[in-house]
Amino acid sequence: MADEVSNSSSRPLLPASASATALLLLSTFVAVSGSYVFGCAVGFSSPAQSGILTDLGLTLSEYSLFGSISTIGAMVGAVLSGKLADLLGRKGAMWFAELFNLVGWLAIALSKNALWLDIGRLSTGFGVGLLSYVVPVYIAEITPKNLRGAFTAANQVILFPRAVFVIFTSELLNKKGRNVISGTIPCLIQLVGLFFVPESPRWLAKVGKWDGSEASLLRLRGRNADIFEEAAEIREYTRSLEQLKESGLMDLFQRKYAHSLIVGVGLMVLQQFGGVNAIAYYASAIFLSAGFSDRVGTTAMVIVQVPVTVLGTLLMDKSGRRPLLLVSVAGTFLGCFIIGLSFLLQDLKLWDSSPVLALVGVLIFGGSFSLGMGGIPWVIMSEIFPINVKGVAGSMVTVVNWLGSWIITYSFNFLAQWSSAGTFFMFAAVCGVTIIFIVKLVPETKGRTLEEIQESMLSFN
Template sequence: MIKNNKETAGQNLPYIAGITLIATLGGLLFGYDTAVISGAEKSVQAYLITGQGLSTWVHGVTISSALIGCILGGAVSGVFSSRMGRKKTLIIAAILFLLSALGSGYPEFLFFEEGNPTMGLLYMFNFYRIIGGIGVGLASAVCPVYIGELAPANLRGRLVSLNQFAIIFGMLVVYFVNWGISNGQSPEWLNEIGWRYMFLSEAIPAALFGILMFFVPESPRYLSMVNRDEEALQILTKVNGPDTARRIFSDIKNTVEHHSSNLWSYGKTVIFIGILLSVFQQFVGINVALYYAPRIFESMGAGKDASMLQTVVMGLVNVFFTVLAILTVDRWGRKPLLMVGSIGMAIGMFAISALSYYEIIGISTLVFIIIYTASFMMSWGPICWVLISEIFPNKIRGKAVAVAVAAQWAANYFISATYPSMMEYSGAVTYGFYGVMSVLSLLFVWKMIPETKGRSLEDLEALWLPDSEVPTEKASLVSNH
């Protein structure tokens, strides 16, 4: 996927690949933690909610409770990554993933009796899910930033997109795990025991991620901001070669020393774009398809085992189209992929809305769900994270990414928590809403998103500076935008 050529001359590709693969375990856990609920949600509903006579709204909030932690984790990620560094923040995320996996699988630990669901146990289950959500929020914000700050400009799109591949791969892995646990088992066993195994399975990749993060370097751009210049230059040299490293280091120091770290020091536009990127990524409805996939397929007439298998098929499609994005993002650019993806998502969601309105359930619904998810995975899935990792200037990146990611998880929570009640009202209106959001996302990209492929993080800062502050050698970048 990353080959030696003139563009990569002097770059230490095995070293870059190794760091990236370890960092993307955070993305894998992001996907694993958010999607594990898809196989467990009906059993959790039966064990903790239905037996206590609680409402559909409580079910929606419980299934989405991890997203509260995601919002918190995203919001504090800027403080953690700016004060402690990208590396230590990701180690903390790994610890939170591990605690959540163990606690969600056995929420009765210490305080409650197994087999006796109470409101207190429901609160404890939600607490552990929120803990995992904080880990997801930290990882979702810091993993792309960490990879983007280490990656050479010509490889940055592909390497940051690998984080999205890891997210989708994590979802695919947990779909297989959930299917394997549930296959051939009775509903009673799943409602008592099976759902616990699903959550506990996350402990293995969480522990691996935490251990391996001790063996990677800190981001050179973070090191430069905290005046650890010698270490920063050593890492840049190991990644890029000595000549390129000195030039990049000079650009980094210039941006760090001459600009304020105030969130608004580069104007409101770049923050506004980051927030809208995040909100549109969620308002198009992707996590409804991911979290509730088995239930959606069951509503189409598939049995329990068949619905789990169809979810695995959807996961394989997601992986294929994410790989397509990785292969094309540094050739075709960010903007064209986003626009094509928005069109595909709109077609898929409007078709599903029409089929729902006429109560047509069958293979056609599955086809349009796949069209929709494939369009997302080759565009908004990976490219949103690429742009968030690169559009913000060095001095404000930690804070600005935290704002964007917190907005993303808030939007995610709103969409996921409202889905069950919206579906009770009207499936056609629900999916039609996501289709409208897909059209609006297309207009947003067309009007507001700059093309960033092949440009260094320091060059991109010129997009947001007043004309009087733009260095002469970077004026063409601004005029092209």
């Protein structure tokens, strides 16, 4: 490693964060392939429903179990995600997750009964739960501070092929096996791609591989980059943490970690209870109950969400996390309020155009959520926890997110039977609380190294 640095010293050195290198772009692409796996796993059940019901003769309740059991697997994967990412490394954890995803897809493709179908779905859920933590953490740890927000948010951008997958394959790929092939492709891309990208330099430093950490950083920043300052900061911060014992779950509840924990868990709870999965999973049913075409409505959602997500990614390292979050949540509040108002007007028979109002509300909600609230909580989660507790903290935050997702997706139909208008007004109220939460507690992390962010979170207490 010393030879590499001395050889590079004869050439002009560039600031380490001057630009994104080809290897950094490749590493990010390989990592976010896991998010495409996530999208396919979630989106698979909708277009494949008619084919699976016909092929295997399942009842609707059996298919409902198949559709929802992945969330249980994801929660198990989330519980273990931090420990596995610390034990195996970020790359090793992604490899491990993809093995479960491939086994799960094959079990679904070859299943002859409901049992193997559920086992396959549970396996893909486990893999997705693990990836949902390790992907944003890996990207945050390999990216320079001036690009970290946009690169980590790319994890959210690539989720939107899921929406396209659900809508446009419902007719073109409604056979079970052909949908499974679509799901295995990104798994194989990530498995192969991981051979060509470096391990996280911060994880290598954490496990005492100092030369490997510097070599990884030099590869990521470019041969002509000056990595001295960044490498020294990682080394100094890691050595300060070596004095601390390995942290368990109960250690996370120390006062010094309180601010990080409240922000990380709070954003995930508010993200889920703001109604995103109610709209994402049941958009078609919402449009139909409001009296609007589900095909037109879901297609319009994709047309709005994809460019807005890209816009949010581009703005994150310019406007900052907090301003983008506040604009995003204000939009979700307005969207939920408009949807609730459309159902209220429909119930009271006061306005014939309430279905159009429901469409407007869903589009405002979807576009606003995609702008910031969809991706930024994951970005912040990957930034605010010190590396000695990042594993256990990340597991807790990810479990909370999946648990919230299950609660909302399970309870939404019951809430809608009680009152569709009341349900969306409740979601709007949660969005209002989220605005206050962001203003009072969420830090701005733009343009700061991970070590600077984590030191400031500790000093907050």
